[in-house]
Amino acid sequence: MKVVMIGGGYVGLVSGTCFAEFGTNVTCVDVDQSKIDALNAGKIPIYEPGLEDLVEKNTSEGRLVFTTDYKDPISRADLIFIAVGTPTRHGDGHADLKYVYQASKDIAPYLTGYTVIVDKSTVPVGTARNVRRIISEENSRADFDVASNPEFLREGAAISDFMRPDRVILGVESDRAGEMLKQLYQPLNLIETPILLTTLETAELTKYASNAFLATKISFINEISSLCEAVGADVHAVARGMGLDGRIGRKFLHPGPGYGGSCFPKDTKALVRIAQEHGTSSRIVEAVIEVNEAQKARMITKIRKALGDNVSGKKLAVLGLTFKPETDDMRDAPSLAILPKLIEDGAIIQAHDPQGVKEAREQLPDSVQYCENIDDAMKDADAVILMTEWNIYRGLDLGLLKQKLRGNAFIDLRNVYERQQAEEAGFEYFCVGR
Numbered sequence: 278m279k280v281v282m283i284g285g286g287y288v289g290l291v292s293g294t295c296f297a298e299f300g301t302n303v304t305c306v307d308v309d310q311s312k313i314d315a316l317n318a319g320k321i322p323i324y325e326p327g328l329e330d331l332v333e334k335n336t337s338e339g340r341l342v343f344t345t346d347y348k349d350p351i352s353r354a355d356l357i358f359i360a361v362g363t364p365t366r367h368g369d370g371h372a373d374l375k376y377v378y379q380a381s382k383d384i385a386p387y388l389t390g391y392t393v394i395v396d397k398s399t400v401p402v403g404t405a406r407n408v409r410r411i412i413s414e415e416n417s418r419a420d421f422d423v424a425s426n427p428e429f430l431r432e433g434a435a436i437s438d439f440m441r442p443d444r445v446i447l448g449v450e451s452d453r454a455g456e457m458l459k460q461l462y463q464p465l466n467l468i469e470t471p472i473l474l475t476t477l478e479t480a481e482l483t484k485y486a487s488n489a490f491l492a493t494k495i496s497f498i499n500e501i502s503s504l505c506e507a508v509g510a511d512v513h514a515v516a517r518g519m520g521l522d523g524r525i526g527r528k529f530l531h532p533g534p535g536y537g538g539s540c541f542p543k544d545t546k547a548l549v550r551i552a553q554e555h556g557t558s559s560r561i562v563e564a565v566i567e568v569n570e571a572q573k574a575r576m577i578t579k580i581r582k583a584l585g586d587n588v589s590g591k592k593l594a595v596l597g598l599t600f601k602p603e604t605d606d607m608r609d610a611p612s613l614a615i616l617p618k619l620i621e622d623g624a625i626i627q628a629h630d631p632q633g634v635k636e637a638r639e640q641l642p643d644s645v646q647y648c649e650n651i652d653d654a655m656k657d658a659d660a661v662i663l664m665t666e667w668n669i670y671r672g673l674d675l676g677l678l679k680q681k682l683r684g685n686a687f688i689d690l691r692n693v694y695e696r697q698q699a700e701e702a703g704f705e706y707f708c709v710g711r
């Protein structure tokens with residue numbers, strides 16, 4: 278089978294490469310010429326562990342090709358995946374589908390023979406049917422089915438998530454499309470991955486429901502962390518006590534500065550909009566979004582308090598900027614909400630991040646000073662803020678670190694360290710919910 282992946286971003290590039298690794302011929306098409314040029318020169322435009330080697334292997338073995346050309350690969354494709362961005366539309370919280378619909382228009386004229394057009398992007402209910410309508414309008418002779426195959430990979434662990442997923446959801450409207458997709462995912466049969474065949478609408482909604490549920494767990498434990506601080510309980514012990522109950526589960530019960538990234542913030546907002554448009558409510562998800570905003574605001578208050586309610590002129594060493602470790606993705610990272618407020622208060626930010634600096638420069642105020650190494654970030658700082666739990670921040674020698682600072686506040690927004698450990702090193706320690 279010949280597969281075309283429209284979009285060579287976090288999802289398109291990883292999915293396309295992994296399908297190639299399964300032995301399928303894949304052409305990755307992107308409108309961004311610089312991205313395609315970079316990929317053809319062997320450079321990976323994003324940071325995703327393990328991706329570079331896999332791209333190199335599959336391109337050199339001839340199964341993976343990158344191009345900006347639609348015509349040739351589309352005309353030969355059996356399956357075309359649309360994996361373009363669906364960011365939040367300005368003003369109303371709805372998913373912006375302009376890239377999905379543009380891609381649909383662009384592929385329509387070149388369809389030749391029976392083809393399955395698969396939405397891999399996270400899209401509101403009804404999108405696959407709109408894609409079908411657009412393609413039929415553009416090319417009335419096209420012989421095709423649409424399908425929905427939402428992606429559940431996590432940045433930072435994207436390859437193993439794609440190769441060993443918990444499940445594959447296939448929303449289809451014909452047996453033929455279902456059979457072709459099942460054949461494509463057949464390598465996963467060996468590891469007995471559940472493959473669920475559903476309708477288009479069910480597949481589209483399953484993705485939003487899954488992300489909204491995970492975001493709910495995060496906001497829930499963040500709200501509990503606030504209560505823990507008020508009553509003197511330890512949120513980690515509470516989370517462990519909860520999570521050992523198999524009905525609850527241990528994952529996603531770690532408190533922090535609020536969820537961020539390219540999915541949860543936009544997908545929770547989009548789910549609320551989908552519900553509104555269909556005349557139903559999603560009050561739980563609305564509250565999840567509210568609690569997440571409140572959590573980011575609470576972190577700002579926490580930092581201000583740790584510095585005696587006056588951050589003006591204070592130097593803050595910030596460790597980590599991305600929304601989570603092992604990615605360079607800065608989309609909706611909590612640091613983007615927290616740091617500008619502190620800068621408005623007059624704080625001086627000395628930041629370090631292993632992979633996120635390039636993106637951060639574009640999104641954070643110009644006054645942020647980016648440091649090559651952790652020591653430079655610490656120089657004469659009044660406080661350390663641990664914003665993202667990259668591995669290199671997990672085993673710091675706190676005694677040595679303290680010597681580099683002029684102040685003594687350690688604000689651990691990811692609860693990486695123990696209070697006693699930080700206090701023994703001479704820090705005044707602040708964390709979340711303990």
Ligand SMILES: NC(=O)c1ccc[n+]([C@@H]2O[C@H](COP(=O)([O-])OP(=O)(O)OC[C@H]3O[C@@H](n4cnc5c(N)ncnc54)[C@H](O)[C@@H]3O)[C@@H](O)[C@H]2O)c1
Pocket residue numbers: 283284285286287288289306307308309312360361362363376379380383397398399400428429430431432539540
């Ligand atoms: N990033 C994640 O962790 C993740 C996980 C699961 C699902 N998703 C969903 O997958 C989708 C893609 O997300 P992403 O993070 O990969 O986005 P991204 O912004 O990293 O990549 C999108 C790519 O599509 C390209 N593009 C836009 N219009 C195009 C067109 N008409 N033709 C060809 N290429 C085009 C862009 O140039 C870009 O390279 C979104 O709907 C997202 O919600 C993302």
